[in-house]
Amino acid sequence: MTEGIFLILLVVFLALIFDFINGFHDTANAVATSIATGALSPRTAIILASFLNLLGALAFTGVAHTIGEGIANPTHLNNGLYVVLAAVLSAIGWNLLTWYLGLPSSSSHALIGSLAGALAGAAGWDAVNLLGLLIIIKVLIISPLLAVALGFLMMSAIRLLLSFLSSAKTEFYFKKMQVVTASFQAFSHGTNDAQKTMGVITFALVAGGLQQDFCIPLWVKLSAAIAMAAGTAVGGWRIIQTVSRGITPLYPSGGFSADLSSAGIIIGATILHLPLSTTHVISSSIIGVGLSKGLTNINWQTVSAIISAWVITLPVSIILGAVICRVIMLL
Template sequence: MDTLLFTAVLLALAFDFVNGFHDTANAVATSLATGALNPRTAILLAVAMNFLGALTFTGVAGTVAGGVINPAGPAGDLNIIMAALMAATVWNLLTWFFGLPGSSSHALIGALAGAACLAAGPQGISGRGFGIILQALFFSPPLAFAAGFTVSGVLRLSRPGYRTSRSTRRLLALQRLAAAGQAFAHGTNDAQKTMGVITLALVTAGRQATFDVPLWVRLASALALALGTSLGGWRIIKTVGTGITRLTPRTGFAADLASVLVILGATACRLPVSTTHVVSSSITGVGAGGGRGLVRWATVSRIVLAWLLTLPASAALGALFYRLLAGPV
């Protein structure tokens, strides 16, 4: 493995690691907020299920590998991939520092597009594939909001006696299962993006001819994500778990279930989505289902701002890092 390819793989695994602790909130924030799980158990559960989910599917990896950069454009330029990974990692660290649930997916896709566009112009981007990915990224949050609103409403109407201690214990037990499903779903989608980028690097470097994900890439990506998850992104956990709305066992379970349905549905369709924005939107949906006054809209506004800024900011960072790596024109 030559030096540039080795560096690209290391940068991809570093991004995956940062993605793990940045997105721990996706799996554990609601269960911690409601007391369904204690912090240690929640993190261990997230680590195990993230790892398992990451090893289960590869469809999203293929979409990322072949759907952003036009193979007929800037082929053979590993600087694009390295620049994108550096830019996405920097953006993740910035949003983590400020406690914002920014999207690792938006950051990576935007950075790849920005670096490829600077390297080869607009034709450096695969128009059709990039368009499909953008649609999945932008439509999944409102879909998650609607799912959270609907699931919470169904539970509220079907279980009028949910405030009893027996019903609360049952909901907490269900939420533990949903939290496990949430962590599994996160692994099935988020780790795939790193697998896709490493596979793209292998194809770009001429090490393989197709976008099939090698076993060692799957194992390395799953392990990096799980190790990052084990650290826990406590700043973002606080924002997601308590900053959007006050969660109860019922609304916490509803939010987790809605998120699992949306993320696994996207994975089944081989579409990359932002698990961070799906979870945040599901929580906002269950809060809105209980009345407008139950949602802290100031926090939601900050999350939406990060959502809107991530793609253009990461694209600009990707272009900047590409220029630094490739040198002046």
């Protein structure tokens, strides 16, 4: 077995490990609100999220192309396999650390930052498509702000509606409707997050010379989708606790608003082939829902911890990716 084939197999294995970790790290994104409001039991919510994550992951490939081709051209790299190996190791390490701490940080930030850092570590910043990277970073920054605004507006409109109706009866119906929005949430999560791993694996296949163009093979789609669904089935209970109860008290109408606003943003980004942080979008929509009821309705200690993780993830993963890549190349 040549070194190149061995490295490709290692990258594929580690990328699927990352996808599995991404699944249980980000399970909170798809199920936290429905668990918090009692719309779904934890077991039912995770089973539903696993299945719909799988379907969502198989439905699109545009984001995979953006991740795999938007930051660098794999055919122009001499050390492309080392770059992907370092990026995946860096992203796995950061995901495990933030999962252990119970912080809903962004797997997308970790992977994109690690990939950019590893590229810079291997061939300098000239190898990085800075324009493509900046577009991705802009989306990562703008999407949470949009989610806060949309969650706030949707919940404010619903609160206005509730003022004219029986609150208890209306919340009962929102609880039923939240099963639909939670399903939409889980599907949209799969359409964006699993594609990032598909892009990384295909990047490695092109860089390693096993294929010439950036066409996502069927086995890559299936393996990435199954790995994420399996990770989702395991459940990241530490982060579920933070997102479902740590940000703001949630009622069915609030859970409905958060699910619908964030899922709409995620599926819109997927259609536009733009990778975003599902973690940021969903947490931000919950913050927007809480803000509609006043500043005192937000647990600012939890929110500040989440924001801190958001702020440091990208620069830390860039540095970590670069360092790991340099070490691998030296070895």
